[in-house]
Amino acid sequence: MDLDERKLQILQAIIDDYILTAAPIGSRTISKRTDIGLSSATIRNEMSDLEELGFLEQPHTSAGRIPSDKAYRLYVNNIMKKTKLTPDECSAISKLFSRRVDAVEDVIRQTAWVLSNVTHYTSMVLAPQLKSVKLKHIQLVPISERKALVVIVTNTGITRDSIVHIPADMDAYHLERLSRMLTAHFANMRLEEASRSMEHFFSEEVNSYRGLLKSMSEVLNQRISGSQARSVELSGATNMLNYPEYSDLDKARAFLSAIETKDYLFNMLANASKLEFTVTIGSENESMDMKDCSVVTATYKIGEDPIGSMGVIGPTRMNYAKVLAILGFMGNSLSEMLTNLIEEEKR
Amino acid sequence: MDLDERKLQILQAIIDDYILTAAPIGSRTISKRTDIGLSSATIRNEMSDLEELGFLEQPHTSAGRIPSDKAYRLYVNNIMKKTKLTPDECSAISKLFSRRVDAVEDVIRQTAWVLSNVTHYTSMVLAPQLKSVKLKHIQLVPISERKALVVIVTNTGITRDSIVHIPADMDAYHLERLSRMLTAHFANMRLEEASRSMEHFFSEEVNSYRGLLKSMSEVLNQRISGSQARSVELSGATNMLNYPEYSDLDKARAFLSAIETKDYLFNMLANASKLEFTVTIGSENESMDMKDCSVVTATYKIGEDPIGSMGVIGPTRMNYAKVLAILGFMGNSLSEMLTNLIEEEKR
DNA sequence: GTTAGCACTCGACGATCAAGAGTGCTAATA
């Protein structure tokens, strides 16, 4: 399974070339374009071996060979050298990033935009995840006789509003009072806990609030765990159409459909939130429609807590080294920006 | 300019057929498929006239003819008979619509989804527009020592959060007090007015609030008039790729890029909010990339006030009658749903 | 005014062919 030095060198040359050209590579090309000093015949033999080992594929006889997913995996894990961005690139990104914004949503949106523009791939950014976020304030606002709006404010500044029914005998004053009590009691609790304990909060007190608290708890829960496809910001979906891999209309359609409902992407990003970086290559993707592309993700933080993640979707022959470098840099930029925006107290 | 009965009949036959098949129609087809009782030769002459008048186009000699944008315009204005949905279709839509939701955003999202699924075209829904909406509640929530979150609650339940700097000497108590004063003063005012008068609200009172009020006014203003591309919910963008008009990859890419940044769509919908229905056909679109498609919009209301709009984007040969019927029905459904959701007091 | 008839046009489709890129195998070579 472990390849000798020469095979690695050849494989790397093939991958490097294929990343640039997207065209099958022949033995002669390698022999000429590298300083490896071997004739095409020798390389042909090596390539034949590499194919047998599953690292190369032949679209058809008498075409050159292209790297397999297995090859990319090896490349990412072992061969690829980690690069840093040049100061130029860094400042270019920072510049794009510098438009002042003051809402978390805007920051997320902007990040996605920058990411897709810098990489020329499709990008996605997961908004800070509610469940690991701390509650700051609960406010019930009357909007009609029997209905009120629940406003949830967290330490990341994210609010979600939902409408709940209120008992007939509950007026603005009572709502205000209840808001205050809830805020006092649940402040600084994680949304998860808050949701769990809210239902039972008042059991020892006035019974008429029971129903209300229950539905508020439900609202919270729904917000936390419900399909949060909405919290994925997608950008540059059409960038993918610029790559020859997707010059087939059916493929393009399948890909675009797959990412249009963001559920799958949400799951990927949510899972990826545990690791600083993830790389998922071609067939490693669970979705059939994503078998031809790779996904690279990175996390970002507020303060010290990883709180969300972002990713780049490109063809399997994407420039992994570059994308990883960009994601690393942007993860830091975003973390910094959010942390400043929130100015969270140190704990 | 006015065509005789027979020309109209032929034109209608051509349009009807073309809407179904997307293929150029020949004279013989018309002669056989309609009960018009004329030979192909006669029809050929009529078609020649129609082409001269600008209602038909020939992709190339010896192909059949296809309707021009002008023909569609005539069709929509004069020929087309308004249809109603069958009870079956109505109930099918209502069924899709019946999943209970309790946040305005969700309703909008769902509407877009239903609309694209029922029509098989691309759909968009503009969320209720903030500026014509009434303020219900303002809440300043402290999130760190020098920053607070402004939560704006309106009668449509929509909140927007933004972060503002607060003076050093302002603690939670003061924020709460200020929130209450602002709410008392600005409640039931349209956001526009509120934003305008907020800056000067406290001129006669404590001066240290001045800066804060000013930035809140800015925030409000920004929310109201800023690029509200975000408030457009898009659905079924890839539906368009199923039509032969977009089997050309470049066209598909251009179209998808044009709608990806929703700014253009936002403008269309915002302008369309004034009229109950609008139909924009092919070259009537201002954007070059939309010259091959048509847009049909309708408005929806909360109570009696038109508060937003929705639209369908399809190829110029879209089924206008059907789309208009669907939009009409869905506009009513949505209005009803929102009105119930908000249960706005009668005025 | 309508229609039958006919020559003409043009794109779609399939077959054929040459060129070119690349392989795999064999035999010669260092």
Add this chain to the structure above:
DNA sequence: TATTAGCACTCTTGATCGTCGAGTGCTAAC
């Protein structure tokens, strides 16, 4: 024994060409 040169073979790509069929436009007859 590892490498290389040589060569036959395979397969795609692009160009060319002829055929087919749909459809038109025109003319002359009804």
